[in-house]
Amino acid sequence: MRIHARPTGGRRIPGDRTPAVVRRLRKSLGFGAPLLAGLLFAAAPAAAQSEHATTLDGVYTAEQAEAGRATYQKVCSGCHTLDWYTGDVVRAWEGGSLFALYEVISTTMPQDNPGSLKRRDYADLLAYILELNGLPAGETPLSTRRSRLNAIRFQFKENR
């Protein structure tokens, strides 16, 4: 069984203790606490939104999927049929971050030569797998960076 750790985003929300910098600001500017709290947390919703992106949001480009198709034909098709990529083994990754699937592909596949492709090739393959599953393409290419992939949840259009 795999446990997918949720990304924390690295942002620490201050607890109930008022940070010294806020106390100083409050003193020098005469702001009330609620107004200051509002100012401090104004940036939070945007950050939270990007952390909850899913594969329904158009997280790869059509060009990437096309490149992934070529790599699939060259490297993966000997062992996996196209049907297999929309089947239960791949679907089992739903709910995890896209990084989890990226990592398993990029470190264990192709099974006869694991990790032999470029990071970009693995991202393209992942884009192709998303396309095969009917998930939408978008404007921004799928990144190879762990933090970016971690911020995208693997989710399918319809539940079976």
Ligand code: HEC
């Ligand atoms: C030499 C044969 C072989 C090649 C080539 C190969 N695979 Fe696999 N792959 C396997 C086997 C065997 C499994 C385990 C099958 C299963 O769980 O149903 C597997 C599993 C996987 C999984 C599921 C991993 C998991 O643990 O859930 C993915 C995704 C995958 N392969 C993608 C790829 C991609 C992408 C390529 C091309 C870069 C590729 N494979 C090339 C044999 C291969």
